[in-house]
Amino acid sequence: MPVTAMLRGKMSKSTKIKITELNRHLTCFLCAGYFIDATTIIECLHSFCRTCIVPFLQKTNQCPMCDVQVHKTRPLLNIRADKTLQSLVYKLVPGLLKNEMCRRREYFSLNPDARRSLPPNAREERGELGLESLFIYTDDEDISLSMEYRLPRVAPPHPPPPLNEKPEDDEEKPEDESERKRRHSNTNGIGEGELVDLRYLRCAAAVTIKHLKKFVRSKFGLDSSYQIDVFYKNSEEEVLFEDYSLMDIAYIFSWRRTGPLALVYRIYEPNRKRRKLAKGKSSVNIKKTLSKESSNVFEKTAVDDKKKDTNNSNGGTSMTPSIGNTGVAVST
Structure with missing residues (x-):
């Protein structure tokens, strides 16, 4: 049995978790806000906003959360952009990406020199990245x-016939546009x-x-x-x-x-209900009746065969008759 089928039998519906229960995994320790440009220290795997951790490591070489040494002389070499974590934050927090892109566009509109200093392919940094590019969906779209x-x-028992089923003796005919629409x-x-x-x-x-x-x-x-x-x-x-x-x-x-x-x-289709037993007769009584009738038939057949065997014995002939269709043989 597949695992999904087992889970389906145990769970009536999926479990929902509030976003507030995940905030400690999605927020920056330094600014207490949701991650923006999430950056992770490779020594301890703690994550922060890039604009928060870079100035901090320029003053010290230790992690702000666990005090582990990031690097002896150049701590900025041991930090990496965490695209996966940032994508999760954008997907879990409604409107965060849209608001961040608007904020960046407003900043660069007021600071054209800073915009010109960015490389041509830095669409996200300039605030030109849309929801479609990161495959992020919203409730209202x-x-x-x-x-x-x-x-x-x-x-x-009686499934609906598939549309592509055709009789074997029928020739295949191209389906015109009107038939397809109908x-x-x-x-x-x-x-x-x-x-x-x-x-x-x-x-x-x-x-x-x-x-x-x-x-x-x-x-x-x-x-x-x-x-x-x-x-x-x-x-x-x-x-x-x-x-x-x-x-x-x-x-x-x-x-x-x-x-x-x-x-x-x-x-x-729903399962068909079993046919009800006749009024006043239980299943036990029906079984007894069938057993009694079978016994009477067997005894009657045995008596008839015994009479035939007696008649044949008087004529000097011996037989081994079979009784009815039961497959039981009686030797005399």
């Missing part, structure tokens, strides 16, 4: 996604018409998987007895939790806006 139907791996615009129920295999939607990044399941139920007229599972297209072993938002999925699966966010959904 729109995300394009596609939802494709896939047959369950364990097929239900097929993709069909919104009837599963049992009433053709199932739409692919849909394109544009939703806010805050839309959750629960909202998408409601959309599928309303389009196909499904009640709550039908089970709907939603997957990311390239990871169909992991069922997405209902409280996952589109922004969460984009981060988890590293969606890069190169195309629609591809999702796959499956519909499982």
Whole structure:
């Protein structure tokens, strides 16, 4: 069993953590603000804002948090830009990147000489880096996604027929534009018409998987007895939790806006109820009745075969008859 399936059985929903509980991992010890241009000391792996740690190490060669010696003479040689940590801070703190880029553009507009001293490819330093470049998403932006139907791996008793299934004796005919539009615009129920295999939607990044399941139920007229599972297209072993938002999925699966966010959904029919037993008869009574009837048939067959054997013995012939279809042989 995959690990994701085991976790799904143990967890009804994902655990949410407040940003305030992570502040001590995202803030600078020197300025108490969120990391900007996060820089890490390679000796002790403590991180600070670059504009905070550089002036500090120009006065001393020890880490401000643990007092470890960074370097004997040139401590600035033992610090490195931490792009991964900075990316996490921008993703976890809403609006931080946008506000920082605006602040830098305002500064360089007031100080054109400082802007000219930067290299041409220093877009981030000049404040010209957008959210799209770092693949950072916000709750209020729109995300394009596609939802494709896939047959369950364990097929239900009467699954919806796939669109690409054709009779073997039918010749393949090219699908014209009107037929393609009609097929993709069909919104009837599963049992009433053709199932739409692919849909394109544009939703806010805050839309959750629960909202998408409601959309599928309303389009196909499904009640709550039908089970709907939603997957990311390239990871169909992991069922997405209902409280996952589109922004969460984009981060988890590293969606890069190169195309629609591809999702796959499956519909499982409800299990049919077992037929109830006849009124006044329990399962034990039925078993006893069947056993008694089988015993009577066996005894009747044995008596008939014994009579035949007696008649044959009078004629000087010996036989080994088989009793009915039970496969039991009786020798006389």
